[in-house]
Amino acid sequence: MSAREFFIWLSTLSPFLEIVVIVGVFLAVVALILFFVEIAPRKGRVYTYIRLAACIAGPAFVFWFLQSYQWAIASAAVFGLLFFFLDKRAKDGQGSLFQLWGFLTPAIALILVGLVVPTIQTFIQAFMNSSSTQFIGFANFEWVFTNPQNVRIIVNTLLWVLIAPIVSTSAGLAYAYFIDKTRGEKYYKILVFMPMAISFVGASIIWRFMYTARPEGQNQIGLLNQIIVWFGGEPYNFLADDPWNSLWLIVVFIWIQTGFAMVVLSAAIKGVPTEQLEAAELDGTNGWQKFFNVIVPGIRPALIVVLTTISIASLKVFDIVRTMTAGANNTSVLANEMYTQFKNFEAGRSAAYAVILFILVVPLVVYNAVQLKKQREIR
Numbered sequence: 001m002s003a004r005e006f007f008i009w010l011s012t013l014s015p016f017l018e019i020v021v022i023v024g025v026f027l028a029v030v031a032l033i034l035f036f037v038e039i040a041p042r043k044g045r046v047y048t049y050i051r052l053a054a055c056i057a058g059p060a061f062v063f064w065f066l067q068s069y070q071w072a073i074a075s076a077a078v079f080g081l082l083f084f085f086l087d088k089r090a091k092d093g094q095g096s097l098f099q100l101w102g103f104l105t106p107a108i109a110l111i112l113v114g115l116v117v118p119t120i121q122t123f124i125q126a127f128m129n130s131s132s133t134q135f136i137g138f139a140n141f142e143w144v145f146t147n148p149q150n151v152r153i154i155v156n157t158l159l160w161v162l163i164a165p166i167v168s169t170s171a172g173l174a175y176a177y178f179i180d181k182t183r184g185e186k187y188y189k190i191l192v193f194m195p196m197a198i199s200f201v202g203a204s205i206i207w208r209f210m211y212t213a214r215p216e217g218q219n220q221i222g223l224l225n226q227i228i229v230w231f232g233g234e235p236y237n238f239l240a241d242d243p244w245n246s247l248w249l250i251v252v253f254i255w256i257q258t259g260f261a262m263v264v265l266s267a268a269i270k271g272v273p274t275e276q277l278e279a280a281e282l283d284g285t286n287g288w289q290k291f292f293n294v295i296v297p298g299i300r301p302a303l304i305v306v307l308t309t310i311s312i313a314s315l316k317v318f319d320i321v322r323t324m325t326a327g328a329n330n331t332s333v334l335a336n337e338m339y340t341q342f343k344n345f346e347a348g349r350s351a352a353y354a355v356i357l358f359i360l361v362v363p364l365v366v367y368n369a370v371q372l373k374k375q376r377e378i379r
Helices: 003-011 015-039 045-066 069-090 096-125 139-146 148-178 185-197 200-211 223-230 244-270 274-282 287-298 300-315 319-324 334-343 347-378
Strands: none
Touching: 003 015, 045 069, 096 347, 139 148, 139 347, 148 185, 148 244, 148 300, 148 334, 148 347, 185 244, 200 223, 200 244, 200 319, 244 287, 244 300, 244 319, 274 287, 287 300, 300 347, 319 334, 334 347
8 A cells, every 4th residue: 555545545534533543653653763762772682683673674664655666775775774873872872872863853854844944945935036937136125125015014014013012011011010919810810811812813803893893873893983982983994094003903912912921921020039029128119119120120031031022923923914904904014915925926025025024033033042041141
């Protein structure tokens, strides 16, 4: 049975049998990894025979599964070389080096396949035409930075990065500090953290209904417009009022991320040494002075992590914009436009947006890594 025949056969089974087969294959893969990590490198004649049998059984299985002599020969070479080193290593110990590589290899392979290779392909594609058949240099980037609409998209993205992280972190910090050690603290925190349990798409749908506006004189189904009408105002189309519509989209993001900031900063506040707080009280500081001179410096590492994390998330925001406006009325951002260009079969321009987004994210990631390294050195 070839791989193709196996998947065709799998598709003919009932869903419950498919689950059983898939779980069985997963357990077989886990057993294979454990074999290479724990059993194969061991010392002794018995394990030497096991390694020899694996050198034969491995290529035989590859030939049966793929129905290919070439793959069987290649796998025989790989198996033979691998078990040769395993056998050599087993004479000196339990094969700790192979245990290390056994655990690291799946992660390294996933990083290469899912991150490194696509990144290189995207960078190359950014300098190609829409069909990726001809090198056109910086033409895609020139189109991005010379088109007024594209410049507005970049400005919108920077607006997200400037407003969302600062407001989310400030609100989360204020909430974490002022309800710290108060009665019912955990219930208040649950209420703020609940939006984090909702996906960006789910939150966008909720807020789109909140913002919905109907013509004057009709029943308003949007909560905010109904409140406006109750106070004698006219229905306001939140998502069509340029440039304020981008701000109303950012509100949704802040609503979600404030819970994340609050939880992380609350844990950091509880970690501030009580000796510092008591010393500040003995010096006669008031609440604001204690907050700015003791609490904030004490949780600086956590503040940096929260700010950079939310900044990276705001740079990559896609779901909220795509679900609520699809980029209409000048609300598009880099990630949304990247998808739009790809959907329009403009692979080169889409890749150019991806590269710009990558370049904007990298400094934040590097800064976060540097700060974490400094914290480890201090400890």
